[in-house]
Amino acid sequence: MEIIEELKTIDKSLINKLNQTAANKIEYWDIKCGVTTGTVIDFTDQKSKDISSYSVSECSIRAFLNGGWGFNVLKSLSKNSIVKGFARAIKLAQLSESLCKNKFKIKERDPLIKNFKVNRKKNLEDIDVEEKIVLVKNHEKIASGYSSEIKNTRTLYRDSILHKLFLNSFGSFIHQDLTVLRMFCVAYGKKNGIIQKAVNSVGGIGGFEIINTEKAKNLSFKSAKEAIELLDAKSPVGGKFTIIMDPKLTGTFIHEAFGHACEADLVLNKESILEDKIGEKVAIDDVNIFDDPTMGQGKRYNLPYELYGSYFVDDEGVPSQKTVIVEKGIFKNYLHSLETSSRMDDIPNGHGRAASNNSRPQVRMGVTILEPKDWSLEEMIRDTKKGILCEDFQYGYTDPTTGNFQFKCKLSYNIENGERKELLRDISLSGMTLEVLNKISAIGKESQMFIADGMCGKGGQSVRVCDGGPYIRIEDVIVGGLN
Amino acid sequence: MEDTREIFSLANASLRFAERRNANLKNVEIFFCKNKYFNIEIEENSVKNSEIGNDEGVSIRVIDNRGSLGFAFTNNIEKKSIEKIIKIAIKMMNAGTIDPDFKDLPNKYDNYPNVKGLFDKSLKDMKIEDSLIHVEELIEVCNNDKLAISQSANFTSDYSKTYIFNSHGLEVQGKDTTCAISSNIIVKNKVKNETSFGYDWQSERSLKNINAKKIALNALEDAKRNLNRIKIKSTKVPLVLTPNGSISLILNPIASAINGETFQYKRSFLVDKRNEIIGSKYLNIEDNALIDGAVGSSYFDGEGVPCQNKKIIEDGRFLKAGLLHNSYTAAKDGIESTGNASRNSYSSIPSIGVTNFIMKPGDFTKEELISDIKEGIILDYTGDSANISTGDFSGLILHGNLIKNGVIKESLNETMIGINLLDLFRNIDAVSKEFKLYGSYQAPYVRIKDVRIIGAA
Numbered sequence: 001m002e003i004i005e006e007l008k009t010i011d012k013s014l015i016n017k018l019n020q021t022a023a024n025k026i027e028y029w030d031i032k033c034g035v036t037t038g039t040v041i042d043f044t045d046q047k048s049k050d051i052s053s054y055s056v057s058e059c060s061i062r063a064f065l066n067g068g069w070g071f072n073v074l075k076s077l078s079k080n081s082i083v084k085g086f087a088r089a090i091k092l093a094q095l096s097e098s099l100c101k102n103k104f105k106i107k108e109r110d111p112l113i114k115n116f117k118v119n120r121k122k123n124l125e126d127i128d129v130e131e132k133i134v135l136v137k138n139h140e141k142i143a144s145g146y147s148s149e150i151k152n153t154r155t156l157y158r159d160s161i162l163h164k165l166f167l168n169s170f171g172s173f174i175h176q177d178l179t180v181l182r183m184f185c186v187a188y189g190k191k192n193g194i195i196q197k198a199v200n201s202v203g204g205i206g207g208f209e210i211i212n213t214e215k216a217k218n219l220s221f222k223s224a225k226e227a228i229e230l231l232d233a234k235s236p237v238g239g240k241f242t243i244i245m246d247p248k249l250t251g252t253f254i255h256e257a258f259g260h261a262c263e264a265d266l267v268l269n270k271e272s273i274l275e276d277k278i279g280e281k282v283a284i285d286d287v288n289i290f291d292d293p294t295m296g297q298g299k300r301y302n303l304p305y306e307l308y309g310s311y312f313v314d315d316e317g318v319p320s321q322k323t324v325i326v327e328k329g330i331f332k333n334y335l336h337s338l339e340t341s342s343r344m345d346d347i348p349n350g351h352g353r354a355a356s357n358n359s360r361p362q363v364r365m366g367v368t369i370l371e372p373k374d375w376s377l378e379e380m381i382r383d384t385k386k387g388i389l390c391e392d393f394q395y396g397y398t399d400p401t402t403g404n405f406q407f408k409c410k411l412s413y414n415i416e417n418g419e420r421k422e423l424l425r426d427i428s429l430s431g432m433t434l435e436v437l438n439k440i441s442a443i444g445k446e447s448q449m450f451i452a453d454g455m456c457g458k459g460g461q462s463v464r465v466c467d468g469g470p471y472i473r474i475e476d477v478i479v480g481g482l483n
Numbered sequence: 484m485e486d487t488r489e490i491f492s493l494a495n496a497s498l499r500f501a502e503r504r505n506a507n508l509k510n511v512e513i514f515f516c517k518n519k520y521f522n523i524e525i526e527e528n529s530v531k532n533s534e535i536g537n538d539e540g541v542s543i544r545v546i547d548n549r550g551s552l553g554f555a556f557t558n559n560i561e562k563k564s565i566e567k568i569i570k571i572a573i574k575m576m577n578a579g580t581i582d583p584d585f586k587d588l589p590n591k592y593d594n595y596p597n598v599k600g601l602f603d604k605s606l607k608d609m610k611i612e613d614s615l616i617h618v619e620e621l622i623e624v625c626n627n628d629k630l631a632i633s634q635s636a637n638f639t640s641d642y643s644k645t646y647i648f649n650s651h652g653l654e655v656q657g658k659d660t661t662c663a664i665s666s667n668i669i670v671k672n673k674v675k676n677e678t679s680f681g682y683d684w685q686s687e688r689s690l691k692n693i694n695a696k697k698i699a700l701n702a703l704e705d706a707k708r709n710l711n712r713i714k715i716k717s718t719k720v721p722l723v724l725t726p727n728g729s730i731s732l733i734l735n736p737i738a739s740a741i742n743g744e745t746f747q748y749k750r751s752f753l754v755d756k757r758n759e760i761i762g763s764k765y766l767n768i769e770d771n772a773l774i775d776g777a778v779g780s781s782y783f784d785g786e787g788v789p790c791q792n793k794k795i796i797e798d799g800r801f802l803k804a805g806l807l808h809n810s811y812t813a814a815k816d817g818i819e820s821t822g823n824a825s826r827n828s829y830s831s832i833p834s835i836g837v838t839n840f841i842m843k844p845g846d847f848t849k850e851e852l853i854s855d856i857k858e859g860i861i862l863d864y865t866g867d868s869a870n871i872s873t874g875d876f877s878g879l880i881l882h883g884n885l886i887k888n889g890v891i892k893e894s895l896n897e898t899m900i901g902i903n904l905l906d907l908f909r910n911i912d913a914v915s916k917e918f919k920l921y922g923s924y925q926a927p928y929v930r931i932k933d934v935r936i937i938g939a940a
Contacts (some may be wrong), residue, residue, distance in 0.1 A: 044748070048579035050832050052554040053571045055564075056540070067529075073536030075558065092533040095612065099530035129578050137580075152748045188750060188872070195750060195872035235875075238717065238901065238937040269527055270633040270669045271680065360532065397866035399881050401669060401678040402712070404897060406866060406879035426870065430879050430897055430939075478939050480877045480899035 003175055004163045006035050006057055009079050015167065018086050022169060025090050026063045026070075028106040028338075030168035032315060032357040033059035033077055038160035041132055045153060046140045051129070058357035063089040067103040068096025073358045107342040111171030112319070116178075116312040118295070120207025121304070124159050124179045127208045132157055135211060136183075139220035143187045146224035149231060151195075152188035155220065157181075159208075164357065172317040180464070181210045182308070182453070185220040189227035196233070196425065198226035198410065203453035203464070204298070206305030213303060226411060233425035236412065236479055242387035242441075243429060243477040244380050247450035249393050249409060251467030254289055254370050255456070256396045257405040257433040259467070262291075262325055262333070263351070263363040263458075264340030266400060273403040273434060274331060283329040283437035286373055291335060292322035293350070293366025301451055307367050308453035309466035315361045316352035323349045325368075337363045355461035362459055369451065370469030373443035377471045380442050387415040388479065390427055403433035428480035436474055444470030487646075487656065490515055493562060494648040501545060501569045502650060508573070510588040511650045512544040512786070515560070516829045518643040521611040523618050525636040528625045530618060533611055540829035541565055543572040550585030551576050556829050586814040588786065591652040595789045600776030603689035606660040607642045614638045617695040621666055624699035630670040630710075631703060632678075638695070639663045647787040655787045661778060662687050663922075664695050666702040672710050679894075681706025681882075682864075686922040688776050705863070709882055712896040715938040721859040722900070722934040723852060723886065726919035728862040729842060729926035732876060736869040736904055737768060738837045741795060741805055743812030743823075745871065752874030752904065753801060762799040762908030765845055765929075769794045770807060772822060772838030779839035779923025785826030786810050786833050793821060799908070809835050837923060844927040845914030852913050852930050854889035860936055861886055862900070874904040897939035907931055 010033070022029055035057050042050035057077050063070040063086075070092025074085045136155045143153040164176040182203035189196050200223045204210040211217075245253060261272040274282070293310045301307070313319050316338045324332045334344070337352030340363055352361035381389065389412060396407035407429045414421040451468035494513045501511040517539040524532040542556035543565070553576025555568035617638050625634040644658040665684035671677070683701035687693055724732055740751040753761065772790030774780050781790050786809060795805035808816070809824035812835065825836030853861070860883055867878025879899050885892045915928035 043580075046580070047582045048551060050552065050554055051575040051579050052556070052832070053568075053575055054556045054830065055568070056556075056558045056830075058558075060536075067531075069532040071532060071534040071536075073534070073538070075537040075539055088535060092535060092611070096530050096533045099615070099618075101529040102527055102531075129575065133578055152750065188748070190749065197750075197872060238899070240939075265526075269635055270671075270678070271635075358536070358538075360534070399680075401680045402896070404879065404881065406899075408867070408877075426875060426877060428867070428877050428879070428899065430899060432897065478897055478899065478937070480879070480901055480937050 004035060006077055007033065007163060007165050009077055009082070010165060010167065014079055014082065017083065019169070021086055022090065026065045026093050028064040028169050029089065030062050030166065030316065031059065032164070032166050032354065034162060034164035034357045036160055036162050038158065039129060039132060041136045041157040043136050043140050043155045046137065046144060048133070051133070060358050061085050061089040062360065063093035064106055065093045065097040066105070067100040068093050070094070070096060071360050104343045106338055109170050109348070112313065112317050113173045116174070116176045118178045118205050118306060120179055120209070122208035124161055124181065124208055139185050143185060143220035143224040146221065147189070147228050149189045149191050149228055150187055150224050151190040154186040156184040166315070166317050168317055174313055174317055176312060178205060179207060180205050181208070183211060183216065183219065185223040187220070187223040187227040189231045191231045194231055196227050196230035198223045198230065201453065203308040204303065204305035205308060205310065210305045229423055230411065230425050233423040236424045236427045238480050240476050241479050242384055242473065242475050244384065244387060244389045244415070244471055244473045246391040246471055247448070247468050248452045249390050249407065250370055250469040250472050251368070251452050252393045252396050252407060254469065255365060255368050255465065255467040257398050257403065258289065258437070259291070259365045259368045260398060260400060261403065261433070262335050264334040264336050264344060265363040267334055268340060268343065271400040273401070277331045280331055281329050282331045282434055283326055284440055285329045286443050287326055287329050287437060287440060288371035289326040289368070290322055290324050290371070291365055291368045293320040294322060295320070297367065307451060307466045308464050309367045311366065314350040314352045315354040318348045318350040318352065320350045320366060335363055335365060337361055353463050355463050359461050362461060364458065364463050365456065365465055367451070367466040369467065370472070372446040372449055372470040375442045375444050375471070377444060377448055380444065380471060380473050381415055381420055382418040383442070384415045384473065385417060388424065388427065389413040389415055389420060390429065398433065404430070405433055406430045430478045430480060436477065439475045440472055441475050442473035444472060446470065490646050493565065494646065496562065497565050497569060498648060498650050500566055501543070501573070504569065505547070505573050507547040507549070509546050509548050512588050513648045514542045514544070514826070514829055515646040516540060516643065518641065520639060520641040522637055522639045523611065523614055525618065525621060525634060528622055528634040535611060542829040543569050544588070544832060545572045545576045546585055546588065547576050550582035551579035552585060553579060554832050584815045585811060588649045588651065589653055589788045589810045589820060592789050595782045596773050598773050598775060598780050598782050601659040601688055601780060603660045606640050606662050606690050609640050609690065614640065617664060617693060620695040621699045624696060624703060625668055628703055630672065630707060631668055632671045633669040634666060636666040636699070637664070649787065653787045655783045657781070657783060660688060662690050662693055664693055664698050666699045668699065668702040668706045670703070670706040670710060677710055677712065679706050679709035681709065684921065686778050688778060705882065708884060709894045711893050713893045714896050714940040715885065715898060715936070716940045717938045718936050719933055720936060721856050722931045723859060723861040724929045724931070725861065725863040726926040726928065727864055727921065729929045730921060730924045731865055731868070732907065733929065734840055734842055734924050734926055736871060737795070738840055739871045741807055742835045743806050743808040743816070744835055746806055747812055747815060750872045752872060756801050758803045759801060760799045761801045761905060762796065763911045764798045765911045765914040766796050766799045766908050767843035768796040769841050770837050770839065771841060774839050777839045777923065779837065781838065784822040785824035786820070788820045788822045788824060790822040790838060807835050807837065809833050839923050839925065841925040842927060844916050844918045847913045847915050849915045849917045849928050852915050852928050853886055853891065856886045856889060859886040860895070861891060869904055876904055877901040899937040901935055901937060
């Protein structure tokens with residue numbers, strides 16, 4: 001695979017020079033650099049609001065010494081600038097080291113020398129901007145034309161082509177060639193002074209074929225349909241209810257309420273409810289949760305591309321792998337970066353991820369999934385006297401120190417005497433993570449599973465993630481509402 | 484791009500290059516931005532990371548006679564790559580749709596307001612080592628406290644320089660500095676095995692206003708106030724918002740609701756409320772870009788338009804002129820831009836944002852606000868935000884306490900609040916003299932009567 005011109009400045013002679021500079025001064029270093037080009041197409045009410053194209057080169061250098069990190073973000077990929085930046089990163093690491101009281105080493109790993117290229121059928125480079133615009137216009141037309149009550153539509157298309165290089169003091173040299181695409185459709189409906197909004201997105205790693213799936217083709221129709229349905233939805237009555245979460249909400253729940261607490265950096269910083277909980281029972285026996293960001297999973301979910309949250313290697317050169325988090329209700333593993341695995345004497349499992357080549361890796365999830373069991377949604381509903389079926393989410397968050405979570409759902413349905421009844425809107429669910437995991441009373445089957453794509457924010461950085469699972473039913477969840 | 488003259492000649496050459504390339508071109512804008520920063524990060528109450536970074540880039544915005552916009556950017560500011568993105572931006576423009584509402588980019592302005600204190604030379608020249616004195620203050624607060632078990636915090640200094648040019652002859656340049664400090668402290672009551680966090684932050688234009696010790700002490704106090712948590716029964720009581728709570732429930736939603744674009748698309752709960760009373764007489768809000776030394780201040784906005792001081796809500800009345808516009812949304816309404824085009828990087832087209840968004844303080848002291856309350860709730864922090872199109876707010880009180888007989892008591896677990904913001908605004912019955920500044924937001928303590936609280940007990 002051909003390395004692009006801009007990244008060829010990093011050759012053997014430069015690496016030798018850097019190793020000489022680093023010798024006896026620091027214990028570890030790595031460099032992330034790359035060139036990213038991309039397109040943004042943003043339409044509102046069938047008019048283009050932003051049609052952009054960009055090209056940015058990024059490079060950052062990280063140095064480590066005995067518990068202290070130095071990080072230097074450069075504005076140029078030139079040899080000269082890298083050599084200078086490297087020296088600066090060393091000085092910064094020495095500064096951190098002189099002040100830090102938590103001394104530790106980074107455990108040596110075998111070098112990884114590899115080229116990775118994501119498979120794609122239709123190269124994004126070969127698709128002209130006009131073709132992308134036709135796609136967006138088409139979605140705008142479908143959403144606007146769905147009903148006269150659709151007052152406002154927005155379609156946002158983003159793609160990027162990434163050439164990345166990672167190298168470190170272990171001797172790793174990893175070149176990656178990736179293309180990523182995501183599209184959003186937003187529809188606003190209005191009736192009798194009430195405005196309701198629905199958003200749907202599709203995202204993946206691969207070529208232009210990502211927009212050819214049934215789900216992608218239905219994106220604007222689905223948003224419009226939901227926005228219109230929500231116009232007639234009722235506001236909920238607050239209280240405690242039996243809740244059935246759809247796969248998207250299940251995914252958000254295990255990601256937000258549980259997954260973040262598994263991130264070892266938060267554990268070390270005493271911001272996790274899962275500190276000292278390895279080997280302990282945290283959920284009912286039927287609960288199995290894992291994070292598996294390996295490539296090649298698209299097929300399992302009938303997608304002709306890679307899952308949006310998957311990757312070949314993390315941003316510290318550790319290959320992605322499946323990590324069991326909860327097995328039969330017992331908490332098994334934290335998610336680690338090089339630093340946290342070194343400090344906690346654990347195996348690095350490939351979760352040191354950065355938002356860009358200009359940002360520092362943090363411990364992040366990849367593709368977080370709750371394993372299915374055998375209930376069908378229909379059986380769950382039939383088996384519920386009084387409850388609420390909650391579909392999809394608007395947003396969610398958790399207090400890391402207590403596990404008190406809150407999710408705002410998109411569409412919800414009342415369940416009475418085993419039957420799905422009227423639509424409700426703006427339902428908020430709240431509870432304490434570790435209590436709720438023990439109140440799960442049914443877990444759905446594999447054929448009704450779904451994996452959703454999204455962006456997850458932490459410490460000012462946003463990375464691609466997926467989460468999902470089957471339908472699940474939970475007893476005694478607090479529902480907030482205006483009535 | 485050390486030399487300003489170099490930027491000016493590069494910009495002029497680029498404008499001419501663009502104008503030659505396309506006959507339908509109506510206007511070209513060139514936006515340069517240069518930034519350098521450093522950041523020291525504390526984790527587990529110890530310095531973990533020291534970071535220095537540099538960034539510069541340029542973006543081109545072109546519009547044609549049909550009102551179609553093209554945009555492109557790069558972080559390579561060589562003449563050649565600028566010419567390349569000009570060609571790309573024109574290609575994007577040609578591919579765009581007709582928009583008769585897109586009249587033009589801003590004209591040249593003769594006068595700009597004079598706002599002082601946006602740039603602090605001592606911050607620009609500051610070395611990362613110079614920040615250690617502040618960093619140590621943060622660490623010490625946590626070290627000296629028995630309940631504090633950890634702190635994540637950071638100190639950031641940022642210097643940026645911006646240049647905007649367009650083919651109407653608009654030419655502006657400005658430089659500014661910001662310095663920010665934040666502290667997140669974890670406390671643990673070992674007897675009850677209860678953990679909680681507290682957070683505070685400060686952002687300033689000049690270094691001399693930074694008070695690290697105070698920020699860490701505030702975070703610590705906040706964390707301790709959130710220990711001893713209880714669940715309560717659902718109830719209807721007076722609600723006191725701290726300045727932080729007032730920003731979440733009053734200032735933030737209003738800032739979104741008066742955004743010219745949201746308004747024109749009729750996605751704001753204030754759409755039919757212009758010139759009407761929407762709140763009690765205690766609700767007074769302005770957006771003032773001209774305060775000396777304030778973080779949200781500026782003399783020109785993201786398109787080079789002069790900034791202003793605008794009254795938004797006066798004695799509860801939502802003023803007819805109380806909307807925020809950039810040049811596009813203003814022209815659509817047939818008025819002048821209010822100087823609220825917001826753009827903090829070369830990598831995006833201008834959107835609309837507040838400058839310094841201020842809720843005016845009242846006459847009550849903070850104590851007076853609380854002392855009358857037999858039973859009530861004080862809310863400091865929620866992760867939720869209101870639905871801007873309906874004004875409905877329903878959210879979890881992440882940091883909040885019970886008030887009993889005028890005294891702040893236990894903190895709340897799994898307690899939610901549900902209210903429509905118009906009811907909230909109308910039911911404001913007291914506002915404090917004391918106020919707090921969080922970056923470009925300033926808010927007092929606010930009391931609201933009869934708020935529905937959903938408890939889990």
